[in-house]
Amino acid sequence: MTFPAMPTGRILSGDAYPLTPNPHPATDSERAALMADPVFGKVFTDHMARATWSGGMWSDRGVMPLEPIPMHPGAAVLHYAQQVFEGLKAYRHPDGSLQLFRPAMNAERMIDSALRLAMPPLPVDDFLAAVAALVQADAQWVPQQEGGSLYLRPYLMATETSLLVQPSDTYEFVVTASPVGAYMGGGGGVSIWVSRGFHRANEGGTGDAKTGGNYAASMLPQQLAKENGCSQVLFLDAKEDRYVEELGGMNLMVVFGDGSVATPRLTGTILPGITRDSVMTLLADAGRPVRERDIELEEIREGVASGAIAEVFACGTAAVVTPIGELKSDDFALTVGDGEAGPVATWVKKELTDIQYGRAEDPYGWMVRVA
Ligand SMILES: Cc1ncc(COP(=O)(O)O)c(C=O)c1O
Structure with a gap:
């Protein structure tokens, strides 16, 4: 696609917030x-x-x-x-x-x-x-x-x-x-620590709100993750310690060997991610509708071990699409696929970032011009 020499299109107004310029900006x-x-x-x-x-x-x-x-x-x-x-x-x-x-x-x-x-x-x-x-x-x-x-x-x-x-x-x-x-380096998969016993959110709590307290609750499990050589935490539901919910700052997607994709449903304890919604839209429009459902940790463990699960990846604004190469906890360590980025995560990351960076058309009207 070719781009016009000068930007065109409506520019979102910032007039309601008048500027007092910094008298000493960085050189x-x-x-x-x-x-x-x-x-x-x-x-x-x-x-x-x-x-x-x-x-x-x-x-x-x-x-x-x-x-x-x-x-x-x-x-x-x-x-x-x-x-x-x-x-x-x-x-x-x-x-x-x-x-x-x-x-x-x-x-x-x-x-x-x-x-x-x-x-x-x-x-x-x-x-x-x-x-x-x-x-x-x-x-x-x-x-x-x-x-x-x-x-x-x-x-x-x-x-x-x-x-x-x-x-x-x-x-x-x-x-x-x-x-x-880029928030997390490299194109390979990251290692994720599955938090047992420590949760970030409860039913009726504030899990689906973006409020600092949820992140305060995630600090100790995050520290444990680091101590165990992992970069992020995957939280389970607080009631049964059984269903996967989300990471400390990203939503989770599971790709099965038959090509289908699932993500934990929004139960009130999970942040409704904007990247999650966008990834679901891109996959659905490519003929791969994402099922929102309960996903047991056990299903992931068995599926990764048997090969029934081909890819697991996380998504969010900061880290975009992050393939998960390894899942670990006190009692297991599993490599997902070959531990590297899988084709679905790679495809969806490219589709999404091509729109975000203006390298592809934006059929959804997602981008809003400000300058
Ligand atoms: C707990 C949590 N889950 C998921 C996400 C992903 O949300 P989004 O895609 O809107 O950035 C974030 C980041 O905002 C988050 O902090």
Whole structure:
């Protein structure tokens, strides 16, 4: 496909978030050094977007220099973790435009998360304007290199000074931006630790909300995974310790030898991933509908051992599509297939990233241009 010389199409407005430029932005050479090989989430751009909830309304919207946020030591978020967040990416397309991937889904999921945490939801248009304005302000920070993107981290937090366990009456909405490369190195399969006994979410809890507490619960199992030579944790259901749910930051897909694909159904304890939804759409449209169902760990163990399961892979915004080469726990260690990326994971990763990076047409209208 050929690209027009100049970007065309509607550009998402960031006007609702006026810019106060950073008077001391990184110099070109400083920025180049920071962007050469950024560790995920360690490098931040010159600006941040903010809005405040007070008196029952959102106000003080803007994009401003990135700076520390002063907070009273008694701020509610520091004690009871009343907080929700999102993660999405901006991509640089061959025509020079900057594009977000399905940002309205992040906005909608943040509304669902906020409602679960008894927080005031930020309207979808407001969310979109904030991320657009920030990418526009920090356009030079969107990487050029293969696999690079600008990771956006919108979040809402409770700021009322109060130790009472009750919803705050003030909140801050903040968006930061970080240039990132590929989240997990290499094209081969990663090793995954199956967490027994430690869970991230319970029925009726906050598992399907993107809130910090879920990730706090995953830290110890994540540490155990590292100690056992694994890069990520796979969680089982909390009730029976029997069904696979998701990884610490990704959803799970299982590819069977007959070509069919299954993924754990959304039970309320699993995050409804936007990549999960996109992968399911791509596979379904290629004649490979993904079944959402309960998947027992035992089924995976037996299937991997017998060869009935050909591939297992994970998917999420940060890590895109990550083939799983090995599954381990206290009492077993299994190599999936030949331990390398399988054809279905490889195919779906290419389809998805070709759309995200503008290398292929976007028949779904997933990309939203911001610059
Ligand atoms: C727990 C968890 N599951 C799944 C995902 C994947 O979701 P998405 O594809 O929307 O990034 C994430 C990342 O956001 C996550 O943190």
